Amino acid sequence: MELLLSNYQPAVFKCNTPKDYMEEALKICETLKIASGYISSDALIDLKRIIELNGRPRLELLIGMHYFDGFTKNQYEAARTLNAFLQINDLGFVYIANTLKFHGKMYSFTMIDATKSAVVGSSNLGSLYDKVSRQYEADILLKGEESSLIHASLEEIITKIGSPFENVPVTKFVEFNQLLENHENVSKVDKDEKAGILRNLTGVKFEIPIKSKPKSNLNPYFGKGRENQRGYIAPRPWYEVELIVSKGITSQPGYPSNQTFEVFTDDNWAFKCETNGDYSKNFRSKDDLKILGKWIKGRMEESGALKMGTPVTDNVIAAYGRNTIGLFATKDPSIWYLDFDASK
Structure with missing residues (x-):
């Protein structure tokens, strides 16, 4: 077990950051399962582009809170675009939690050499890509057998809490989310x-x-x-x-x-x-x-x-x-x- 911390001054430790690990894992990741309470539209579009450029990883993504709290049109269309791309290319699915709210942040990786790892903590999907934001995140990294419980739990959470994207119609949207609201700098x-x-x-x-x-x-x-x-x-x-x-x-x-x-x-x-x-x-x-x-x-x-x-x-x-x-x-x-x- 390892601790992943954002490591911004003045709280700097001798450990990897969530962004560093995600970047390294994606380079050798064959399959990726994610359950995240909240998503951003640009994180979904960037994740689609990663898969598009590299032909992997195969992805299963559960969006945990937006069915209850509301999607913006941008968020919903980005999720629709990602889901369609995954299905057309036989590379996975997007699910929406519609039985109850899921507020966790869980990531499960299976690498090209079949080794496994998992990350659980505070990092939303978008924060793992954002190279500029100075919001401090803290996560636990588990490898090998230590990650088995996360892998098994994620599979059940995705299928028991969520439904395939196309089976969850959304017709009402929250007001457009100002992209620069509360943005750093x-x-x-x-x-x-x-x-x-x-x-x-x-x-x-x-x-x-x-x-x-x-x-x-x-x-x-x-x-x-x-x-x-x-x-x-x-x-x-x-x-x-x-x-x-x-x-x-x-x-x-x-x-x-x-x-x-x-x-x-x-x-x-x-x-x-x-x-x-x-x-x-x-x-x-x-x-x-x-x-x-x-x-x-x-x-x-x-x-x-x-x-x-x-x-x-x-x-x-x-x-x-x-x-x-x-x-x-x-x-x-x-x-x-x-x-x-x-x-x-």
Whole structure:
């Protein structure tokens, strides 16, 4: 038995983290059983991409709480997409707990060489993929015979508490879950603070085009991913985004070249962005590329223009109703205003 801890300062111990173990296990995992109380839409889409790129693991997933507490449309559609992919490729099933709530977090791994392990603890599925969040997780890792009880229990929990996804109709959804709500390194802006930002606009403005490149800009999820020496391919996260801005824009006077700055958005969020690369062509959220991605792609999803797991195309951009993001200078060079309101 081993302890897995997030190991963020100041609570650092000599042990693996849940993320480290999950990453290593997925590289050699043949089958994976999961029972998790809560799921996130992007965790499901990223898990689908892992299986898609590597041809494994075979997956059985129980979603434990959402039938009772409510799915967002994004969560439900992501689960539907994953379930359909698994069944079409004979790679497993998604189950929904509909007899009673399941609030645990249990993971059972069978490796390529038939050895087994299991993880039980605090880590939700999404927290095992998130490389940026500093929420502290604590889990127990069991290997070999120690894991047998978890394997047997998971099989019974999945089949006795849950039903196959397609047998559990869901027609009512909770209000769309704001992706940036309570997100690390993102703050909510009140109306007085926003009014102050708008009063300080200088008139300098850049329109950054939204591009539908198949494997970059808004679509790195569909790229090859990151391959290690063993041949395992880790996908790029669904919300990972980096805007590639043309030299014709970045060379204009006043553009924030090779800078880090705070942005305030038209829908009342604030977070750090940066520009870098040749001619400052890369425009990205600082430290976590998913923040800018959640802001852009999340709004497309909420409008109905973009479905999770599908590319941002010209048709998606047209359906959203806007093909540029406005970048506005303020009197403070360390603060900029971003606008992606499709109603304008």
